[in-house]
Amino acid sequence: MVLKVEHELHHRRRGRNLGLGLVLVGFVAIVFGLTVVKVLGLGDIRVIEGADHVASPTQEIIAAERAAAEAAGAGEDGE
């Protein structure tokens, strides 16, 4: 009897492994796509950064802008 190395069973198993592999790749693609879409849809990033109450560069810029605007406003009131 000649031993066959490749049997139909192996093809079926390979098909199953390939199928599962494609499902996993698809899942990675979906999570990646969702991440991109959600992050791009966040709007003004400064709002998110402010959520943890920790000073951050963009928060400092906002604070500086606000202070400048208030100073300008006070200047206008004084005239």
Added chain:
Amino acid sequence: MSDASLTDDMTREAGFGDFVSLLKPRVMSLVVFTALVGLIVAPGDVHPFIGFVAILCIAIGGGASGALNMWWDADIDARMRRTRGRAVPAGRIAPGEALGLGVGLSGFSVLMLGLATNWMAAAWLAFTIFFYAVVYTIWLKRSTPQNIVIGGLAGAFPPLVGWVAATGSMSLEAWLMVALTFMWTPPHFWALALFVKSDYGDAGVPMLTETHGRPATRRHILLYTLALIPVALGLGFTSVGGPVYLAGALVLNALFLRGAIRVWRRDDAAAEADRYAAERGLFKLSLWYLFLHFGLLLVEATPLAGALQWS
């Protein structure tokens, strides 16, 4: 190991397609279509990719409940000719594997839908899976001839899940879409039950044709059709409807009512004479009926029909 046992093991091993078949792809197509319509006709913009993921999750959730159904019903499936070749009764997939796939995909689809859209949509998807797998399959299918009616509710939820995924809230329109599929299911299935020689009786599943007789089934078809019509037409007066939908719905409902009356007015002797032509006709019409109603809702959602919208 002898050659014989080796061959036996090998013919039993499942391929990838067997696992896909557990998800009932044909049922999935109805779920995908109605959920997609629910998502598209809902007010507000959904990012196309998020919409795609939402529909995918709803489809996988529907498939998961199909796998749970095949796990629980393997004993029934083994006794009926139509279902004997399914992967679990045929022995290609172990019942535990079907259960694992069903539970795993249920959790996965609900979680992903919640992350992609909102948690109310995820909760409705979870409820739909629970309703089909537990309330219908486990509790009611084997105990009441109204099983088709109740099971139809599970099949009716996808447009609501699609709507909630898009808007984050429910509405009259979404519930009317649920009611449309819900009321449509009994006449659709009972028309099929009249002309298909089933062996549900052998499998111990109570079907209306066998518990209450065929004349009662014909009467039930007409009664449910009469209840279906106001739902189908009522949807035309909501924000998702419009003149195009209403015109189409009027024609479809008139045809459906005519078909139901024809089925109601005859007995089995007359049906045998023309090989169940009226019953077959009503079943075929019922497929078009649902497809076209949801199709007309899609048409109403296009900018072209928007010009004709109720003001």
